Amino acid sequence: MNNITGITKRDIFDLFFKGLNIDILWDTQKIIYPYYGRLSELEFLKRLYPLEQMPSSDPRFMNAEGDIWQHTVNNDDYPFCWIFDDDRFPLKNGNDEDFLRFLCEIFHPIVRNEEKDWFSFLKKLNELLRNDGYELYSYQQISNRDIYNWRIYTDKQSPIFVPFSERHKKDILQKKISLSIKLKAREQIFQVLNKYNFTYQETDETGWNYNMTVGDCVFSELRQFYELKCYNDQGEYIPTANMKDFVCKNSPFKVFDIIESFSHHYEDKFISEINTILSLNEIPFYLSKEEGIVSSYDLKLDGKIISSIHEIGLKELLQESQSYFDKNQKNIAVEKIWDAFERLKTYYSPTLDKKKSCIKIISNISHNNVDYEEIFNQEFQELTNIGNRFRIRHHEIGKIEIIDPNYYDYLYHRCLSLIILSIKYL
Structure with a gap:
């Protein structure tokens, strides 16, 4: 894919070459952050490219590794950010996936310099990438530090926050959702909330500055939906303004409410x-950044699964x-998931x-076990037959109509x- 325009690439190159202006109190300061972070350029590039197999632009050296060592270490006569104009590297004229992979590596915990303001560069870089439909995001951690990958970005308006207990009120009343949170877990949750209950300054209409905690803001948000209450020692449900009591002496669904509200701030x-x-x-x-608290039993594509896909078309x-599917346009979701299934089958093309x-995919997931090969071969064939016989794609005619909307749920999750299983063994 080549959705990232030359304009965006130019702006990103300039970001690292010219630096970023940031406001500090009443002053503006330009900061420079080298793309290779705390490493040398050679160390950084070796993490991404087989330099010993790439050509040298200096006839004195056999490969790019020797060439780059000579001009960035021994003589240090390459210009700053020379790599962005070097055609040996797929940055200026390469595809989106190669370019995004390079950008993700800049912010890897092994690479980035924690003593520098790398996060401001990440934020600015995402502003630029989102214009072309991508963003970098944290998908897992190592040593409590975020590792970044890329994903498709869609400009969606932030939905109005509705707490878990209100969104699922009908199912809770009908006991379709059952939940119990023991006191030990509640106390652990409170400790996390209290840890993040920072004080910050707000300004009122008159320009007066006043202090407010995140907890104050969260309680204000929840009061839009119900009066804040908790159980006292006599079992009475009474008003409260105490965060610990709200968490430890309340319905478990209200605990989810306060977690979700806190998550908007962090x-x-x-x-x-x-x-x-x-x-x-x-x-x-589990708590999802996009959806709030959701059931672990819901089959979802998580960040780790997405990040493990190296074929950009399948990922998209x-x-x-x-x-x-999340927007309840399940007929289109099924069409897209079937397109992904067909794309998966050509993964090794x-x-x-x-x-x-x-055959290779089936062999991978069955661990060459004949009995499991038979199961997965049959499943691949069954899904292929469904795609051929039924009107999965809306533009196709002469196929069996999907007569019940509930069938879309079944078809989507089956495929x-x-x-998901196949991706784990690619």
């Missing part, structure tokens, strides 16, 4: 800590299908033709399940 680390507590206490839900189709590519 992202990766807060979400990670909450999910660790939920997992350790075997609470079958899966992200599109998930987006349509052009090295292998489509049939041999399928997604096989794709």
Whole structure:
């Protein structure tokens, strides 16, 4: 794919070459952040490219590694940010995936310099990338530090926040959702909330500055939906303004409410800590940045699965299908997931033709076990037959109509399940 324009690439190159202006109190300061972070240029580039196999632009050296060492270490006579104009590297004229992979590596914990303002560069870089439909995001951590990957970006308006207990009120009343959170887990959750309950300054209409905590803001947000209450020692449900009592002496669904509201103020680390507590206490839900608290039983494409896909077309189709499914446009989601399934079958092309590519995928996921090969071969064939016989794609005619909207749920999750399993063994 080549959605990233030359204009965006130029602006990103300029960001690292010319630096970034940031406001500090009443002054503006220009900061420079080298793309190779705390490493040398040679160390950084060796993480991405087989330099010993790439050509040298200096006839005295056999390969790019010797050439770059000579001109960035021994003599240091290459101009700053020379790589952006070097055609040996797929940056200026390469495809989106190669370019995004380079950008993600800049912010890897091993590379980035924590003593420099790398995060401001990441924010600015994302502003530029989003114009062309991509963004970098934290998808996992190492040593409590974020690792970044890229994903398709769609400019969606932030939905109005509705707490978990209000969104699922009907299902809760009908006992379709059951939940219990033990006191130990509640106290752990409170500790995390209290840790992130920072004080900050707000300004009123008259220009007066006043202090406010995140907890104050969260309680104000929840009061739009109900009066804040908790149980006292006599079992009475009474008003409260105490965050610990609200968490420890309340309905478990109200605990989810306050977690979700807090998550609007923080992202990766807060979400990670909450999910660790939920997992350790075997609470079958997790906190999602986009969707709030969701059931662990919902089959979803998580960041780790997406990041492991190296074929850009497959990655885009899966992200599109998930987006349509989340927006309840399930007929389009099924169409996209079937397109992704067909794309998956050609994963090892052009090295292998489509049939041999399928055989290799099935062999991978079955661990060469004959019984499991039979199961997965049959499932691949069944899904292929469904795609051929039924009107999965809206533009196709002369095929069996999907007569019940509930069938889309079944078809989507059946196909997604096989794709997720396959991706784990590509």
